[in-house]
Amino acid sequence: xxxxxxxxxxxxxxxxxxxxxxxxxxxxxxxxxxxxxxxxxxxxxxxxxxxxxxxxxxxxxxxxxxxxxxxxxxxxxxxxxxxxxxxxxxxxxxxxxxxxxxxxxxxxxxxxxxxxxxxxxxxx
Numbered sequence: 070x071x072x073x074x075x076x077x078x079x080x081x082x083x084x085x086x087x088x089x090x091x092x093x094x095x096x097x098x099x100x101x102x103x104x105x106x107x108x109x110x111x112x113x114x115x116x117x118x119x120x121x122x123x124x125x126x127x128x129x130x131x132x133x134x135x136x137x138x139x140x141x142x143x144x145x146x147x148x149x150x151x152x153x154x155x156x157x158x159x160x161x162x163x164x165x166x167x168x169x170x171x172x173x174x175x176x177x178x179x180x181x182x183x184x185x186x187x188x189x190x191x192x193x
Contacts, residue, residue, distance in 0.1 A: 076128060081120065082122065082124070083124045084125045085126045086125075086126070086128065087127075087128040087129075087130070088128065091129065093192065097112075097190070097192065097193070100168040100169075100171045100172050101168075101172075102184025103164070104165050104168045105139070105141070107126065107164055107165050107168075108142065108165060108186055109127070111161050111162075112125045112145065112184070116146055116184065117143075118146060123143060123144045123190070125141065125142070126140075126141075127139075134163050135192040136189065136191050136192075137192070138188065139187075140187050141185075142184070142185040143183045144183040146158050147183055147184055148181050149186045150180075159176070169188055173189040173191070174188050174189055174191075175188070175189050175190075
């Protein structure tokens, strides 16, 4: 739905997913939904300028006993070097940090070959 809502990227950006079959409570599922919406929206708006084509991959995997990793990776132009990921001034990343905090999770942002956001959290 996000790709369809941004007509300027329609057909140029492909989204793939690898979602492990996990059962998560509503207290985890709702913040994850907000996080995914914000991260994918950011990719669609910023990663593929000037008619650039690309891919966004989303994965959710079990990485330990009741521990999970959500990963959103794009192969776009990458996050600008002047963006402070620890203290973002952009509202979108700040919202993501708030929701990650709500999950008592951690977030890592890698800027290699596009942007790769990895969020780890535990089931409560």
